[in-house]
Amino acid sequence: QVQLVQSGAEVKKPGASVKVSCKASGYTFATYYIHWVRQAPGQGLEWMALIDPRNAWADYAQKFRGRVTLTRDASTTTVYMDLNYLTSDDTAIYYCARDEISAETHNFDYWGQGTLVTVSP
């Protein structure tokens, strides 16, 4: 069955970096984009970035450009999200989600379980 399994919760200090992983299984890795969406406490959903696992091409929301980097390891079917220069505003649950590359539209049919990143002095 399709699974996106994310790494565990993190606690970081302001100014630090965090790396969250998303391991995909149960489907052909190269046929789905992986997106990252975050949710601050009590807030809505915010799209951050996506990566094409075929060639590691990535695109980012302007808000996060220069601060977030997506990479992938095709051998382990894992996508990584690096977020730098953390502030308290980055405290959120970070989700990965997949999106079929060949589909006529974009939607997120499977999501990871979420990773809580807490930024605290």
Place this chain on the structure above:
Amino acid sequence: DIVVTQSPLSLSVTPGAAASISCRSSQSLLQTNGNNHLDWYVQKPGRSPQLLIYLGSNRASGVPDRFSGSGSGTDFTLKISRVEADDVGLYYCMQALQIPWTFGQGTKVEIQ
């Protein structure tokens, strides 16, 4: 960026009654091929979001036919025909026309 606005932001519904959520986008989500790039998600308490509707009106796999999506261009609606206790959660619309994908603020559905 495309701004997506939902209303109402909260909804209290009697079991068995119908519920309706509106979603408006700041620009048309309709492509020349007739596709409306608007999806609906629900986030049940403590869970990851899950896809309900894609391309404005297509139910995702396993979604009961009590859920229906309609609309075109800039105005869309999610309807739940007979609300059940399990439908409690936050409902989001999301435009998937252009990067950055943007979500509505979310509508909290509660059962009376």
